[in-house]
Amino acid sequence: MGRSEFGDVANKGNVLNKQEAETLFNEWVKNPKLQLHMHQVAHLMKSWAAEKEGLNEAGQWNWELAGLLHDADWDQWPEQHCKKIIEYLEEKQVDPEIIHAIASHGPNHFGVVANSTMGKMLYAFDELSGLIHAYALMRPGGYEGMDIKGVKKRLKEKTFAAGVSREEIADACERAAVVLEDHIRFIISKQAAVSTLPL
Numbered sequence: 356m357g358r359s360e361f362g363d364v365a366n367k368g369n370v371l372n373k374q375e376a377e378t379l380f381n382e383w384v385k386n387p388k389l390q391l392h393m394h395q396v397a398h399l400m401k402s403w404a405a406e407k408e409g410l411n412e413a414g415q416w417n418w419e420l421a422g423l424l425h426d427a428d429w430d431q432w433p434e435q436h437c438k439k440i441i442e443y444l445e446e447k448q449v450d451p452e453i454i455h456a457i458a459s460h461g462p463n464h465f466g467v468v469a470n471s472t473m474g475k476m477l478y479a480f481d482e483l484s485g486l487i488h489a490y491a492l493m494r495p496g497g498y499e500g501m502d503i504k505g506v507k508k509r510l511k512e513k514t515f516a517a518g519v520s521r522e523e524i525a526d527a528c529e530r531a532a533v534v535l536e537d538h539i540r541f542i543i544s545k546q547a548a549v550s551t552l553p554l
């Protein structure tokens with residue numbers, strides 16, 4: 356990314372409202388698989404903000420928004436991934452914490468390290484959420500009865516969801532100071548509610 360400062364502190368507390376976020380999401384993201392992934396990460400972020408951080412509705416929406424938009428530019432502008440959405444949110448004068456969190460969701464790709472719990476959790480949810488969803492798709496019961504052991508087994512199988520970086524999952528858990536098993540349990544319990552796109 357070539358920089359580490361994002362947004363303007365003067366914009367603290369500014370967010371896109373749900374309608375603005377949905378409009379952007381629908382205009383930019385056409386791929387249903389990516390839409391589902393972004394909804395899943397948004398739901399995990401919101402759930403974490405509510406349950407683990409004890410944030411109120413406004414605080415939860417900040418986290419949800421970061422999850423909802425973190426891959427917004429991946430579908431149509433993969434070569435500008437992360438840069439385009441960040442510039443858009445800066446233009447809209449969105450809270451710098453949200454912009455920084457999005458900028459830091461792939462430190463190995465974008466060279467930006469999270470400076471908030473929001474950013475650390477976004478990174479920690481991103482890849483593991485995808486692997487767990489891939490696992491649900493191959494299980495007859497989906498998320499039903501899925502356990503931590505099964506997920507860990509899939510993590511060890513390098514050919515399963517081969518695009519999911521195991522190194523990044525381990526790195527993200529360490530940076531967020533979450534125990535892998537606890538994190539898997541949290542994702543399974545929350546993600547089941549967002550296993551298909553709303554019709």
Ligand SMILES: [Fe+2]
Nearest residue numbers: 392425426481
């Ligand atoms: Fe993602």
